Amino acid sequence: MSVIDLGEYGADFTANPYPYYAKLRAQGPVHEVLTPDGMPAWLVVGYEEARAALADQRLSKSFSAFGMPLPEEEIVGPNLLIVDPPDHTRLRKLVAGEFTGRRVEALRPRVQQLTDELLDAMEPDGRADLVDSFAFPLPITVICELLGVPAADRDSFRAWSNELVTPTGAMTDREAVEGFGGYLDALIEDKRAAGPADDLLSALIATRAEDGDRLSLPELRALAYLLLIAGHETTVNLISNTVRALLTHPEQLAALRADPGLLDGAIEEGLRYDGPVENATLRFAPEALTLGGTEIPAGAIVLIGLAAGAHDPGRFPEPDRFDIRRDPRGHLAFGHGIHFCLGAPLARLEGKTAIRTLLERFPRLELDPEADPLEWLPGMLIRGTRRLPVVW
Template sequence: MSVIELGEYGADFTANPYPYYAKLREAGPVHEVRMPDGFQFWLVVGHEEGRAALADPRLAKSPSVIGVRPPEEDIIGVHLLAADAPDHTRLRRLVTAEFTGRRVEGLRPRIERLTHELADAMEPAGRADLVDAYAFPLPITVICELLGVPAEDRDTFRRWSHELVVPTGERGIQEALEGFGGYLDELIEDKRCAGPADDLLSGLIAARAEDGDRLSGPELRAMAYLLLIAGHETTVNLISNTVRNLLTHPEQLAALRADPDLLDGAIEESLRYDGPVETGTFRFTREDVTLGGREIPAGQSVLVGIGALDRDPARFPDPDRFDIRRDTRGHLAFGHGIHYCLGAPLARLEGRIALRTLLDRFPDLALDPEGAPWEWLPGLLMRGVRALPVRW
């Protein structure tokens, strides 16, 4: 089979990649593809094959298996998304001991207050960009408070974080990495000097396993870096994508307003139908691997198309229909296997509270017909729009 040129799909692919994924899937669940810059890799678009790939230890997350050292490693360190067992097992055990369900549930009252404060600020104008006024400030405030980051530094974090998930160029990436690295080193040192506190970063500094193991300075920096980025960028798009999906499917919005018990279904169906993560991060073949009938040699890059997997009709009947009553069990929006998203419970909690408050406070919420056309986030990683103009 020939290599698929993704660049030939044009801007339509960024705005709505799902028809293209469907056409690829009809030809097979795994394809060799090439980006416009010439970078070549293997793309998985079938649900069964993608789920298997996400849990296959032959597909490493550390690029060191193909002899590559990522640019952030010297500045930030090795974080969970770029680590494999046994290193990943050790790091995840130390962080999950602090990032507990109890800690997440304890955030509920604060999240509820924040959503109402944001709604209070929005209400008088009658219209807003939902991303800037609501979907961004909620998760960035929550994750920064959780980690103990001062409020005055959050806009800087937003700029750095956005550059790393939707990069504008190599110079911007380098500046963001250096900014993060230097800031987090200072923050960790300040917290060491200040002594025990209730925030998660202080907990990670103090955390010790039964055998006395603890996170080193570079490991703390890398963990804080990952939690800050993954802890808000994905949730911004979870909130805005869910609202966008409901506003563009008014019969589903009406059903939710009539039956608030459908709230969880709305969140889960939005995660499946048009979730915040379009593809996972790269995996690398340690050895020759057969996947979906294709022979992938050792040393190759593999990308699992999360959005494509969750529109596979073999797993979800009529997958292009947005239905908040659907049985969404088996969706892979948070991944699968040892790299299943650590922050999934927090993202779900924020999404549910954010949506409930928005619907309660703005009963006539609608897309703003005078708003600018949607500008979709570029690249394959994140799925969402830069702004979502709404009115009430």
């Protein structure tokens, strides 16, 4: 089997990778590739193979355990996405108690208030970049308030986060991680000194398991780092990608406007059809193993295609058709297995609130016909566009 250089597909692959994944899938569910930035990896493009790989504990998330620590672990510390059991089990147990349905449900009025305020500010102009004016500020405000991060610091977070997830070249990865890490050290120290408070970071500082176990400073710093990035970057693109899908499928938009009861289906189909995470974060094969009938050599990096799996016709008939009445259960947008996204309930709450209210407030919402072509986010992690110009 020859190595497939995804970089040869150019900008068209970034804008619409699904036809390329379909061609690969027709040849088999797993392929040796070079990513557009030149990284060698084994890419999983079949649904069943992706689901199995996400739950396969032979694949490691801990590169440091094999002498290859990722920059964020070296500088910030071990977070849930880059550790394996038993460390992952311990960290998730300590954290999961703070991600209860009760805490998420308690955020509903505030999410609605923020949504209304953002749309109030947008409405008089008649046009906006939906990403900058709405899809970004809503989740970043929610996650910062949830963690107890001062409002004045959010522009810094956006700059650091952009460089790490969808690079602009304004700074290096290391500079972004170091900026994040230094800031979080100071914030945690301030919260320790201030004592108990009604925010998630303060609760995590105070949390203690029955056996007395608690999070160390590097663990707290790494967890806050993960929550701040994952807690807004994915939701930004959940909102904007789903709105873009609705606006480019007017019959589906009309159906949703006619029957708001279809909103849950619209959100789940948005997650399946063009979800915010194209490929899961990196996994590593410590030993040779077989995935989807393909031999993966020891030491290989494995990319699991969440977007590719979501367009596998063996699991979702007519997968390239956006259909808010579809039963999309089983999509992999939030992962699967022990690394299933802790923040999925909050992302769904924000997505539903944002899109329902946006469509209610702006009955004539459409893509801006005078706008420049959309600019797609680089890389194979986050799926979305830098801007989404709309008018109403």
